[in-house]
Amino acid sequence: xxxxxxxxxxxxxxxxxxxxxxxxxxxxxxxxxxxxxxxxxxxxxxxxxxxxxxxxxxxxxxxxxxxxxxxxxxxxxxxxxxxxxxxxxxxxxxxxxxxxxxxxxxxxxxxxxxxxxxxxxxxxxxxxxxxxxxxxxxxxxxxxxxxxxxxxxxxxxxxxxxxxxxxxxxxxxxxxxxxxxxxxxxxxxxxxxxxxxxxxxxxxxxxxxxxxxxxxxxxxxxxxxxxxxxxxxxxxxxxxxxxxxxxxxxxxxxxxxxxxxxxxxxxxxxxxxxxxxxxxxxxxxxxxxxxxxxxxxxxxxxxxxxxxxxxxxxxxxxxxxxxxxxxxxxxxxxxxxxxxxxxxxxxx
Numbered sequence: 001x002x003x004x005x006x007x008x009x010x011x012x013x014x015x016x017x018x019x020x021x022x023x024x025x026x027x028x029x030x031x032x033x034x035x036x037x038x039x040x041x042x043x044x045x046x047x048x049x050x051x052x053x054x055x056x057x058x059x060x061x062x063x064x065x066x067x068x069x070x071x072x073x074x075x076x077x078x079x080x081x082x083x084x085x086x087x088x089x090x091x092x093x094x095x096x097x098x099x100x101x102x103x104x105x106x107x108x109x110x111x112x113x114x115x116x117x118x119x120x121x122x123x124x125x126x127x128x129x130x131x132x133x134x135x136x137x138x139x140x141x142x143x144x145x146x147x148x149x150x151x152x153x154x155x156x157x158x159x160x161x162x163x164x165x166x167x168x169x170x171x172x173x174x175x176x177x178x179x180x181x182x183x184x185x186x187x188x189x190x191x192x193x194x195x196x197x198x199x200x201x202x203x204x205x206x207x208x209x210x211x212x213x214x215x216x217x218x219x220x221x222x223x224x225x226x227x228x229x230x231x232x233x234x235x236x237x238x239x240x241x242x243x244x245x246x247x248x249x250x251x252x253x254x255x256x257x258x259x260x261x262x263x264x265x266x267x268x269x270x271x272x273x274x275x276x277x278x279x280x281x282x283x284x285x286x287x288x289x290x291x292x293x294x295x296x297x298x299x300x301x302x303x304x305x306x307x308x309x310x311x312x313x314x315x316x317x318x319x320x321x322x323x324x325x326x327x328x329x330x331x332x333x334x335x336x337x338x339x340x341x342x343x344x345x346x347x348x
Contacts, residue, residue, distance in 0.1 A: 025301030093303020096277020118147025144264030200326025220262035275333020
């Protein structure tokens with residue numbers, strides 16, 4: 001058997017091992033999306049939804065038979081909310097996996113560098129000032145980016161880049177949280193609206209939120225996925241990675257910038273939804289192993305599915321009332337966080 005034949009068989013085996021989890025992720029996402037669309041106070045059948053979607057294709061005659069009310073519910077409420085939930089969940093899970101790879105810390109998540117605190121302060125100022133509703137996501141996005149910029153400027157001054165960056169993130173998050181608390185105390189009449197945003201929600205105004213975040217998350221996801229092989233190399237250690245020719249500082253900067261940009265964008269429209277970046281990547285690792293070549297794309301797929309299903313639970317558990325989706329993810333994520341923490345200690 002020649003070396004070429006062995007290499008071809010090895011490549012074929014890796015392709016088959018890679019294809020199975022990807023197909024599972026796609027099937028899971030499709031199933032979660034369909035379930036999220038058809039279930040609700042006014043139920044729609046899968047056949048009706050499929051026919052209505054086919055109706056929107058060019059050169060196809062109308063066959064769905066949905067009433068105007070049902071059509072509005074499908075295309076202006078359910079479908080945008082499911083797509084938004086999928087985008088937010090995918091980004092939070094992907095960013096969590098990316099941060100864990102860059103910082104080599106299993107407990108890192110999208111809020112590590114102060115994204116949540118900065119976005120929370122921006123949203124609080126927008127709500128307290130009584131500005132238009134469209135200003136809230138812009139203010140939250142600006143606050144998230146400002147907090148991360150401050151974290152990077154402070155963290156880069158340290159001798160140990162990763163440790164300094166994490167400590168700077170903690171300090172910046174504490175400062176922004178204190179500022180947010182001060183603004184809340186000065187505008188107590190808006191506390192209800194502020195806490196509603198902080199607890200996380202996926203309420204949509206048609207497709208506006210999806211259109212707002214789509215350019216940011218698309219670019220960021222492509223950048224992170226393009227560096228998945230380098231993150232595998234980085235996992236063996238900085239010195240070893242540098243000896244193999246990996247530009248460690250540039251890789252870290254690009255991945256952190258992309259993950260932060262995407263996280264700030266989705267937090268701006270969804271509020272603070274925690275633990276997705278912990279739960280999903282670690283579940284994927286338990287199923288497929290540690291390689292970022294599989295962890296990153298699978299985190300994206302399963303993160304989207306996870307938040308769609310979680311949001312469905314949030315709007316059906318106490319129907320007709322609706323729980324904040326951040327409460328549901330925290331209920332699931334807190335014990336999972338303890339599990340990951342205990343597992344990390346055992347591996348040391």
